[in-house]
Amino acid sequence: MYKEPIFLQPKFQERIWGGKKLHTEFNYTIPNDQTGEAWVISAHPNGPSVIKNGPLAGKTLADAWNDHGELFNKSKDNHEEYPLLVKILDANDDLSVQVHPNDTYACEVEGVPYGKTECWYVLSAEPGAELVIGHHAKTKDELTAMVENQNWDTFLRRVKVTAGDFVYVPSGTIHAIGKGIVILETQQSSDITYRVYDYDRTDSVGNKRELHLDRAIEVTEVPHQDADKEQSVSTVHQLTVKKLVEEKYFTVYHWHLFGQASELKLNQDFLQLV
Template sequence: MYNEPIFLRPVFKEKIWGGKKLRTVYNYDIPSEQTGEAWVISAHPNGPSVIENGPLKGQTLAEAWESHGELFNKSVDNNEAYPLLVKILDANDDLSVQVHPDDTFAHEVEGVPYGKTECWYVLDAEPGSELILGHNAETKQELEQMMANGEWDKLLRRIKVQPGDFVYVPSGTIHAIGKGIVILETQQSSDMTYRVYDYDRTDADGNQRELHLEKAAAVTTVPHQIPEFNQEESVSVDLNKRKLVQNDYFGVSLWRLNGHVEQTMKADFLQVSVIKGDGVLSLGEKRFAIEKGMHFILPHGIRKFELSGEAEFVVSWV
């Protein structure tokens, strides 16, 4: 049995809207002051995380998924890609307005394994920060007409957010993260994005980024649907668990630890991001120091584990 966590090294992505909070807040060694994303638990070919410890040190998560499927309770006839991707995004400027396809469209039209349903836990937000979630069109024709005419203020729905908010973004939902917001994103393992509007921005060479209006209109849910999801809270003396969402693709919970707890693992494997504080993870006689900015997987076969300290975690599973 593999009796230790799988710690992962983030992969960083420079973006036109990125900043430097991934360094100043999380102490990551970022490539520039326009670093927008840290892919912190990833087996996606566009940015696979590298394992930092144990017998698989130096391998990517994708390689571990392929060659050591038992760590994820993966059946021998499962030829699908690793299903999930976790990121931290630093929006130093507004992200483009975009939409993602569902599994069927992604597979049939783009030839990739997964569409993209995602969710955001707001780690930080400057006062008055807003994001875009949904639209006001009642028909596909109205959506296409408003997009063609550039009626963005009329079309797009905006909401204010603050640290600790949770936002669920099913595939087909028009959305954008606004300036001044840092989020932890849990999503299907997909990099398939259709850009709807980019504020007419240009890059260093004066070029505007490509838009994908035809595909965006094809995959957008019309009219906009506000997703329903039930949040459940479990409170004990030392650990507060709040299930944020559970759907066909993933479950996500927020854990607040203040003391010492023993947990039994019920999922095939757990993805864990330490978003605040520090503590100790114990697996039998083994102890592992954990702190804000660390990300790890508890592999299949670990039945019980212990946590001690004062920390907050975003935990996800298939």
């Protein structure tokens, strides 16, 4: 049906921590100056991408997945949703400290098919910019006490990042993207977030965003284990491929093209390029 790539129109999400870099750095037409996320490859009901070209132009990626499974080598008995979601995030301010459930918890407690394991490639970072990744509690009791007493400086594990850094964030990992970072996120297609701490911020009408402490404590892995991944590099013609992660839910690469790469083969069911 498609003898060409499927180009997609991103879906933008306004966030209290969003900014303008999705326009200034990526030339997207953004809806306002607090645009936090571009969902660039998405079949999620909260922000599906629309196909721009070919016979399915105007349809959503979810429509294509449901009605034209052959485009993804989807087996006939696979009734699950499109598995992946790719976003670009502009953290003009700190994102909340949060954690996501795994598949089992998401299914049993939230009634959705996927939990959320994600990974980040840092596109740009202002000097000194930091992420939260993991925590310092050694037991669940210690974690509960630190959260309830709001000992954030003791509890949270902060890491400085620069452009080109890669971070794997399995479900159950406490995390936050810090101010001044633009990140590309590849994740399971899920929108379930348990917010732990939001810096006591209020929106334009004085409301704080909801916290979900009980569920967050329940799904957080203790103790935190850093997920260092081996990265392999290979060069074919003038294309250098660095494998960033190969895990249960996705494999992610950085490709650097510096000339010509011919007769590349599509060895996977389908490939997402962002």
